Amino acid sequence: MKNLEIAKILDNIADILELQGIEFKPRAYRNAARGVENLAEDIKELYEKGKLEEIPGVGKHIAEKISEYIKTGRLKYYNQLKKKIKVNLEELNLIPGMGPKKIKFLYEKLKIKNIKDLEKAIKKKKLQKLKGFGESTEQDFLRGIQFVKSRPKRFLYAHLEPIVKEITKQFSKYPFVKKIEIAGSFRRGKETIGDLDFLVVSNEPGKVMKLFTALPDIKRVLAKGTTKSSVRLTNGLQIDLRVVKEKEWGSALLYFIGNKQHNIAVRKLALSKGYKLSEYGLFKGKKWVAGRNEQDIFKKLKLQYIEPELRQNSGEIEAALQNKIPPLVTVQNINGVFHNHTKWSDGSNTLLEMAQAAEAMKLKFISFNDHFGDITIANPLDEKRLVSYLKEIEKVRKKVKIRVFSGVEIDILKNGSLGLSVKKLKQLDVVVAAVHMATKMSEKEMTERVCRAMENYPINILGHPTNRLINTRPPYQINLEKVFQVAKKNNVFLEINAAPETQDLSGEHVRAALKVGCKFSLGTDAHDTQNLQFYNLGVNMARRGWATKKDILNCWSLPRIEKALKK
């Protein structure tokens, strides 16, 4: 898919136009970039159908440019723009506090083209002599350069969850903190988080600011205002906190949860209905009409309530206008978890310990799927050990009150076959099949490999369908559209793998698969008892993909699950 590639080019064009001081056009290109980015389908298909102008933000001229790029692999307009500018925009833009105006000014005055030039100029104290710049600007940029060079990757949701809970708990203790909630991408349940955004209601914002800027592990206070401050922790994490009045809570939450594109779209909708929306409330002229809670604002705008996970301006507003937002699956809907490992392969707890942990978590079932096959690094089961494994599971069943499913996570081999016969696979409750090795195939080969397995073996669940590892390993090349269709046809549940660094399928993929009519299974892929708790991450992905409890196997009743697993 060229979607992201094209979105990036449109963004770059916007950057260059902005640098040239052109107004509004950059915004048009950015809107188009967001439209392309949010597409659920391959842009090439739209191009072939002549439907590029149906993309939000794409009109006649941008459609022509996209066509040219798809057709020829090049874009004249973009190349000409790039020739005109001499600076490394992308690089300089990364520095906090550096924007198009300053980049242009610094190039005109000091011929600064990139970070290296900037560093040199600062060392020679050249910047502070310029109008509008000073010594502290120099220091800010220097720190910014350091930050860019040692830039932390985006944080995993699971790694920030304890910090979010701790800060919320600590702040709630103080009587001057009436309310505190997390907003931003964390609240939207994204798999990775850039920074944390907290929202607080208090009559004494000064005290809150003081408390906030005195958090432990702060490396630097980035901004300290009367109602809004930012800090950076020693681990590189930025945290923003804003204090609002009780009356503004709803409008502020809406604003702070975002995302930005969603906010802009809602504000535009408000405008079209004669209102003005900001973090301070919904206004008719100068009159405040709503803002105490989010529901009031949605009601005034004649919108169905939109769950935070859906807020990214990818159709949720249109759906809410027609009351078509489905009831999203919740953590409480999850009755049990699939795809768990034990000491029998590469896990670190016994079958019994894992089952007891699941029972203690009030789950109604657990499914054991230790590795089977050639993945030697994971100490896989073979046919002989599988017999003992199943006997052991039988013993565990007598010691816990929850349903214990037997099964394996079996490798999908290079040619699309599995290392166990159809007959033996049918004796297992739950067969998870997944690709683990020989992952560097072409898209066509990989797609055929996975589809062939689903067509020829009694597979219940296709494990981690793209095999990505966030921040570490890209997904393998595979035509998911095709995989979804074959999965649907063969009644294979698609896994939403909930392991913190996996979270595969992603929300976007879940949504695409739902459109095909697929069903899902939430797998914890736990390798110890601690990891069992992370099924909420899978729920995040499911919710971001618009899934309801009807779409997720884990939410069904046990008799219905057993029936669905029959091969």
Add this chain to the structure above:
DNA sequence: GCCGTTTTCGGCCCGACTGTTTTCAGTCG
């Protein structure tokens, strides 16, 4: 360059914070 329940022309989300100023431009979210 895009878009339309007042518009095919004339708008384009909105406000806080910072640094360098003395009233504001630039950046950020």
